[in-house]
Amino acid sequence: MLELLPPLNDKNLPWLDVIHPIVVHFVIAMALITVVFDVLGVVTRRRNLFEVSFWNLVVATVAIFVAIIFGQIEAGLAMPYGASRDILNYHSTIGWSLAGVLGLLTGWRYVVRQKDPTALPSGFLVIDGVLATLVFCQVYLGDKLVWVYGLHTVPVVEAIRSGAVS
Template identity: 60%
Template sequence: MFEYLPPLNDHNLPYPDTIHPIVVHFVIAMVLFGVFCDILGSLTRNPRLFEVGWWNLFFATLSIFIAVLFGQVEAGLSEPYAAARSALNIHTLLGWSLSAILAGITAWRFIIRSRDPQTLPKAFLGVGVLLSALVFYQVYLGDKLVWVYGLHTVPVVEAIRDGALR
């Protein structure tokens, strides 16, 4: 069965480079910009910014599921060594959690938008700030996996293949 799968490259991937970071950076930007637009729209009383915030949140919600899918595949192919496992496990759990949280917040936002597109409750803005904090923590964990533990970098992949890392 495994002979039908493409061979893994020097990044331990069946394709040229990691896809998860590309998609996830899109999600990060959309969430943070959406929250920023909502807060700015509330401060300036400009409902057009609420529309920008809504569409950013909507597309971030669609995209996060693609990011989580590629994240799962690439995490499995990374063959994490002992020191990286804890951070990878938390990053994975938070990624799945964020997809559910973001979907819930987007559904809430849809209801708010359907009832009154001209205002946003302060509670929603507060949840947006908390969502941003979770996103920043997730970014920290992802950066740690790449820049500290070197997952999917050529030297670390070679060390794992040679048995130097377990």
């Protein structure tokens, strides 16, 4: 059955390059823009700012599940070593938590939007702050996995395959 799978390349992936970071950058941008436009919308009470915020939140919520799917596949192929194992586990756990927070915010936002599209409860802004904090934590951990530990980079994959790193 394993012979049916495509061969892994020099980055230990069945496709050309890592897909997770490409998709996750949409999530990062849209989630943070959501928070910024929520704050601006509350301050200015302009409906169009709330609209931008809402639709960015919807797209971020859909995109995070695509990012998680590719992230889980690519994490399984990453061959983490040393401390990168723990960081990858934290990154995965926070990623799933972030998906839950985005799902909760999107549902809540949809309900709030039906009542008054130009207002947000103060509790919503608190959860926005949690969202931004989780996004920054994810960025830090993801950067560390790539730039410090080199997961899915050619030199690290070669070192792991040759047994120089375990």
